[in-house]
Amino acid sequence: MNEKKTAQRGYHHGDLRDTLIKAADALLAERGLEGFTLRETARRAGVSPAAPSHHFGGTAGLLTEIAALGYQELANRLTLAGETGTAADRLKAQGVAYVRFAVDFPGRFHLMFRHDLLLRDQPSLEQATGRAWDALEKTVLAIRGQSDGAELDAEGEAMLIGIWSTAHGFAHLTLDKKLARIADCGSDDEMLDSLFPTIIDTLWVKKLG
Amino acid sequence: MNEKKTAQRGYHHGDLRDTLIKAADALLAERGLEGFTLRETARRAGVSPAAPSHHFGGTAGLLTEIAALGYQELANRLTLAGETGTAADRLKAQGVAYVRFAVDFPGRFHLMFRHDLLLRDQPSLEQATGRAWDALEKTVLAIRGQSDGAELDAEGEAMLIGIWSTAHGFAHLTLDKKLARIADCGSDDEMLDSLFPTIIDTLWVKKLG
DNA sequence: CGCAGAATCTTTACACTGTAAAGATAACAA
DNA sequence: TTGTTATCTTTACAGTGTAAAGATTCTGCG
Numbered sequence: 001m002n003e004k005k006t007a008q009r010g011y012h013h014g015d016l017r018d019t020l021i022k023a024a025d026a027l028l029a030e031r032g033l034e035g036f037t038l039r040e041t042a043r044r045a046g047v048s049p050a051a052p053s054h055h056f057g058g059t060a061g062l063l064t065e066i067a068a069l070g071y072q073e074l075a076n077r078l079t080l081a082g083e084t085g086t087a088a089d090r091l092k093a094q095g096v097a098y099v100r101f102a103v104d105f106p107g108r109f110h111l112m113f114r115h116d117l118l119l120r121d122q123p124s125l126e127q128a129t130g131r132a133w134d135a136l137e138k139t140v141l142a143i144r145g146q147s148d149g150a151e152l153d154a155e156g157e158a159m160l161i162g163i164w165s166t167a168h169g170f171a172h173l174t175l176d177k178k179l180a181r182i183a184d185c186g187s188d189d190e191m192l193d194s195l196f197p198t199i200i201d202t203l204w205v206k207k208l209g
Numbered sequence: 210m211n212e213k214k215t216a217q218r219g220y221h222h223g224d225l226r227d228t229l230i231k232a233a234d235a236l237l238a239e240r241g242l243e244g245f246t247l248r249e250t251a252r253r254a255g256v257s258p259a260a261p262s263h264h265f266g267g268t269a270g271l272l273t274e275i276a277a278l279g280y281q282e283l284a285n286r287l288t289l290a291g292e293t294g295t296a297a298d299r300l301k302a303q304g305v306a307y308v309r310f311a312v313d314f315p316g317r318f319h320l321m322f323r324h325d326l327l328l329r330d331q332p333s334l335e336q337a338t339g340r341a342w343d344a345l346e347k348t349v350l351a352i353r354g355q356s357d358g359a360e361l362d363a364e365g366e367a368m369l370i371g372i373w374s375t376a377h378g379f380a381h382l383t384l385d386k387k388l389a390r391i392a393d394c395g396s397d398d399e400m401l402d403s404l405f406p407t408i409i410d411t412l413w414v415k416k417l418g
Numbered sequence: 419c420g421c422a423g424a425a426t427c428t429t430t431a432c433a434c435t436g437t438a439a440a441g442a443t444a445a446c447a448a
Numbered sequence: 449t450t451g452t453t454a455t456c457t458t459t460a461c462a463g464t465g466t467a468a469a470g471a472t473t474c475t476g477c478g
Contacts, residue, residue, distance in 0.1 A: 013427075034325050038465065048428045053466055055426090113385050116243050155411060161388060162375065162408040169378025170370070176322050179370060199371040202364060203412050222456075247436065257457045262437055264455090 017055050019045045024052075025066050028107035033114070036107070038062070063111055064119045070108035071128035074101050078135035087142040092200045094139060095167040099196055102171035103188050109171065136160060166203065170196055226264050228254045233261075234275050237316035242323070245316070247271070272320060273328045279317035280337035283310050287344035296351040301409050303345060304376040308405055311380035312397050318380065345369060375412065379405055 013019065023044040028036050038059050039049045056062040081097040082090045102109040111117065118125065137160060141148060144156040152160060173179050174188055179195075222228065232253040237245050247268050248258045265271040290306040291299045311318040320326065327334065346369060350357060353365040361369060382388050383397055388404075 016427080032325070037463090039463085049464095050429080050466070051427060054428095059465070113381065113387070115385050116241070154407075157391065158404070158407045158411040161379070161382075161391065161404070162412045165378035165382060165408065166371065166375045166412075167378065168382060169374035169376065169380075171378075172322065172381060173370075173374060173377060176324050178322070182366065182370065195367070195370070198363075198367045199374070202367045203371050203375075225456080246434090248434085258435095259437070259458085260456060263457095268436070 013047065016045065016047060016051065020047075020052050020055060020062060021065050021069070024062055025069065025108075028066060028111065029105070032107050033110045036063075060117060060119050061122075063117050064122045064125050066108065067112045067118050068122070068124040068128045070105060070112045071125065071132050073105070073108075074098070074112075075128060075131035075135055077101055078132055082135050082139050087139060088204070091136075091139045091143060091163060092197065092204065094136060095163055095200050096192065096196060098164075098167040099171045099174065099192055102175060103192060106175050109175070113168075136164065163204070166199070170199070222256065225254065225256060225260065229256075229261050229264060229271060230274050230278070233271055234278065234317075237275060237320065238314070241316050242319045245272075269326060269328050270331075272326050273331045273334050275317065276321045276327050277331070277333040277337045279314060279321045280334065280341050282314070282317075283307070283321075284337060284340035284344055286310055287341055291344050291348050296348060300348045300352060300372060301406065303348060304372055304409050305401070305405060307373075307376040308380045308383065308401055311384060312401060315384050318384070322377075345373065375408070376405075379408070 020041060024036070024041045027041055027044065038052050041062070042049050042052050045051070052062055053059075056065070077097045077100070078094050081093040084090070085093065120126075137152065138148060140152060140156050140160045140163075141150060143159065144153060146153065146156065170179075174191060179191060229250060233245070233250045236250055236253065247261050250271070251258050251261050254260070261271055262268075265274065286306045286309070287303050290302040293299070294302065329335075346361065347357065349361060349365050349369045349372075350359060352368065353362060355362065355365065379388075383400060388400060
């Protein structure tokens with residue numbers, strides 16, 4: 001019976017921590033990282049402006065929890081994309097999933113790579129980051145013919161950072177509308193589903209397959 | 210005799226516009242984009258807090274001029290890198306130059322891709338962006354065997370966006386210290402000069418050459 | 419039960435921020 | 449000289465994050 005709901009308007013909210021995380025995440029989704037405000041988060045949660053700071057130690061503490069959420073979701077998608085097909089297919093699918101995540105959660109995505117806004121060594125963040133990372137590494141290990149727990153060899157390392165960089169850059173450029181003028185596609189969806197796979201094919205798969 | 214210097218402490222500064230741009234650029238270099246402040250810029254220029262807004266219409270106006278500076282510098286470097294060697298060599302060199310620019314000017318670089326902070330259709334920005342863009346396009350056209358003024362074919366377009374994405378992503382990940390834990394290189398310089406070319410080779414050049 | 423002590427949230431306060439509006443000053447043109 | 453205009457300052461306001469201190473409720477222990 002830990003569900004006291006928010007109706008109880010006393011000093012003790014019950015589960016204000018979770019409420020704040022959800023409110024902040026929703027605010028991030030609505031207004032983006034630049035529209036995010038700690039006070040507005042508190043307002044939406046129906047508490048005083050200073051309440052979030054008390055729970056999370058400051059803006060960075062709250063944002064770090066949301067970034068961890070983001071890495072969890074990203075890890076889930078990367079894992080899912082890394083389950084079917086040849087090793088090359090899986091890496092390609094993971095690249096697409098990476099960009100898809102960025103398009104689906106632009107606020108979270110931007111936040112996840114703003115180390116000036118995050119508490120880097122928070123366990124929740126480190127663990128979630130590790131999960132996402134491992135999903136990619138596993139696929140590259142398979143491509144390189146290495147066993148699952150091994151250290152990546154030099155070329156594998158280059159491949160991993162390469163696919164990561166390409167997907168990461170494409171995601172950023174898409175979110176920043178930089179690709180609109182060149183590839184005059186319509187929606188981001190169309191761009192993602194046709195252009196990005198083409199790029200991966202042009203760069204990668206022909207060499208791997 | 211347009212040089213009245215800043216010593217003249219009157220209402221009319223003389224060339225406050227340029228002074229503000231330089232002060233803002235220096236502040237950006239020192240404290241990064243997140244440490245940038247319009248008031249601090251005014252402070253360094255020795256003028257009132259509201260003076261910058263009057264000249265540039267607001268923060269975005271001033272930042273846009275600095276972003277234009279950034280694109281100019283980037284265009285210069287890309288042009289220089291695209292002058293010697295085979296077409297494949299030049300594209301690789303341009304990729305390295307792109308990342309090098311980001312490492313040398315992190316503040317400017319971040320700013321240049323923050324469309325929420327810039328006035329997109331400011332001529333100075335559009336023109337500088339175009340110059341940088343053209344330098345890359347020219348190299349890809351050469352690789353594709355197309356004439357200089359032509360429209361890129363589909364595969365060339367994919368190549369262009371591909372190399373851009375890879376360099377852009379690598380630059381972002383480097384600046385965000387995300388690569389430190391994987392490729393345990395020392396400095397950013399070392400990473401740039403050895404790791405990034407390796408990636409390009411692994412991904413690209415073997416196919417092009 | 420009663421009641422310290424701790425946990426939780428609020429209040430207050432402060433130093434910032436960007437910028438709109440109105441005032442002061444200097445340059446300039448007639 | 450005198451009016452006009454451009455340039456910069458002053459003032460003011462609505463925001464922001466958060467430190468410090470106060471109010472309230474929960475909790476554990478006698």
